[in-house]
Amino acid sequence: MLFLAALPITILAGDPSRPVGARAVAAAAALAQQAPPESFTQGIPWTGEPGITETVAEIMVREESSAKTAEAAVVAPTELKPRLMAPEKIQDDALALEVSRWPLPGGPRGSDAAPLPDTPQTVGTSFLGPRLSESGFVPPDSMGAVGPSQVLVVVNGRIKVFDKTGVLGGLNTTTDTFFASVRTGGTSDPHVRYDRLSGRWFVTMIDVATVNRVLIAVSSSSTITNTSSFTFFSFQHDLVGTTPNADTGLFADYDTLGVDRFALYVGVNMFTSADAFRGTTGFVINKADLLAGTLTVTPFRQLAGFSCPSTGVYTPQGVHNDDPQATEGYFIGVDLCTFSKLVLRRVTNPGGTPSITGNVTLTVPTTTFPILQVHAGAAANRRLDALDDRLFAASIHT
Numbered sequence: 001m002l003f004l005a006a007l008p009i010t011i012l013a014g015d016p017s018r019p020v021g022a023r024a025v026a027a028a029a030a031l032a033q034q035a036p037p038e039s040f041t042q043g044i045p046w047t048g049e050p051g052i053t054e055t056v057a058e059i060m061v062r063e064e065s066s067a068k069t070a071e072a073a074v075v076a077p078t079e080l081k082p083r084l085m086a087p088e089k090i091q092d093d094a095l096a097l098e099v100s101r102w103p104l105p106g107g108p109r110g111s112d113a114a115p116l117p118d119t120p121q122t123v124g125t126s127f128l129g130p131r132l133s134e135s136g137f138v139p140p141d142s143m144g145a146v147g148p149s150q151v152l153v154v155v156n157g158r159i160k161v162f163d164k165t166g167v168l169g170g171l172n173t174t175t176d177t178f179f180a181s182v183r184t185g186g187t188s189d190p191h192v193r194y195d196r197l198s199g200r201w202f203v204t205m206i207d208v209a210t211v212n213r214v215l216i217a218v219s220s221s222s223t224i225t226n227t228s229s230f231t232f233f234s235f236q237h238d239l240v241g242t243t244p245n246a247d248t249g250l251f252a253d254y255d256t257l258g259v260d261r262f263a264l265y266v267g268v269n270m271f272t273s274a275d276a277f278r279g280t281t282g283f284v285i286n287k288a289d290l291l292a293g294t295l296t297v298t299p300f301r302q303l304a305g306f307s308c309p310s311t312g313v314y315t316p317q318g319v320h321n322d323d324p325q326a327t328e329g330y331f332i333g334v335d336l337c338t339f340s341k342l343v344l345r346r347v348t349n350p351g352g353t354p355s356i357t358g359n360v361t362l363t364v365p366t367t368t369f370p371i372l373q374v375h376a377g378a379a380a381n382r383r384l385d386a387l388d389d390r391l392f393a394a395s396i397h398t
Contacts, residue, residue, distance in 0.1 A: 040348065040355040041300065043284065046240045048295035051231035052181045056170050056224060062180060063173035084253050084269065085388060086277045086315075089339050089369075090308045096340030097365040127166025130158040139385075145201070147194040147222050152201055154190035159203070161224045170226040175205060179217065182234035185209035191257035194222075196322045198291060203230075204257045204266060210273065211238060212252055214266055214283065218290050233295045237268065240283065241299045246270075250278055258318030258394065261326045262351030263287050265318025267303075267333070280304045282316050282331045284347055284354045298354045303345060308337035312359060313345060315390035323398055329354075330396065334389050340367045342391075
């Protein structure tokens with residue numbers, strides 16, 4: 001997870017044993033001098049179908065009915081879709097710091113001062129979330145968020161709510177059943193955020209139809225009970241805004257989610273039916289409209305090209321921000337073709353007619369693709385796979 005601050009940025013990457021010298025100083029100077037471009041691209045808001053509201057009790061009635069139909073079935077681990085990747089990186093950022101973090105311990109240029117001691121958090125309450133027998137999918141794409149009194153956990157195939165002691169609450173269903181009112185295919189790639197500003201839960205997924213949809217659920221309150229409700233929305237990604245467009249007929253994969261004062265920010269990677277990468281897209285979804293039961297989406301397409309040496313933001317992460325004074329939103333991700341570089345896109349007027357900047361590039365400590373991790377009980381040559389160098393989440397704190 002990447003935590004963005006107003007700057008400096010702290011990122012864990014690279015090899016701490018590498019020396020820090022003139023290259024590090026040059027990189028630090030480059031970071032300080034980078035400024036956002038002045039040009040903006042204004043988006044075109046699109047209005048979708050109104051939301052469909054269901055109580056948790058109604059969702060659970062549907063779950064009980066579907067569970068009885070499937071009770072004799074044997075659940076087996078299943079891949080939801082092919083492993084989709086962007087082009088391989090073709091270069092390193094020459095100014096990347098050859099260090100494991102920035103700022104360096106002791107100050108921005110480093111010093112002989114002893115580093116601060118590690119203070120890892122201790123485990124408090126621990127409880128079991130969804131099981132493989134409930135999900136049925138590998139990988140599970142485990143996601144969760146914490147509200148005032150509850151923990152909402154979503155994985156591929158299952159959504160469950162617990163109180164903070166681990167007691168299961170009233171919502172415990174498959175993600176297909178949860179999103180049944182708005183999906184056109186099976187569900188995949190969950191995300192969940194608790195928004196402190198509105199006191200609501202936001203859950204997003206994609207479905208896996210050939211030309212698929214982005215799915216959104218918004219809770220009626222901060223506490224999920226049998227009598228509370230969710231309002232469901234969806235949009236077919238290539239029908240938003242002007243059509244046809246660069247994404248027409250493509251598959252939107254690996255949706256991301258950030259929530260702030262004004263909007264939801266959902267980024268996707270685009271692929272053909274033959275799994276060929278075709279760029280990235282960001283959607284700015286008006287939060288006030290969602291809370292009022294309507295859907296307004298502004299698309300920004302081709303945030304990255306689809307072949308090197310093109311540049312741009314790969315796997316654009318919507319940035320989560322709970323600052324009530326925020327005035328703009330963000331997408332951020334790794335550069336499509338260059339290691340050790342992040343690409344930021346600022347969104348202005350996200351609660352009205354959004355506009356987006358060009359690429360704002362940030363050199364970071366040296367990065368590379370992750371290594372495959374051995375896991376317990378693994379068969380020969382089977383490893384946990386971290387995909388590539390994409391970011392998994394982003395939040396900004398001032």
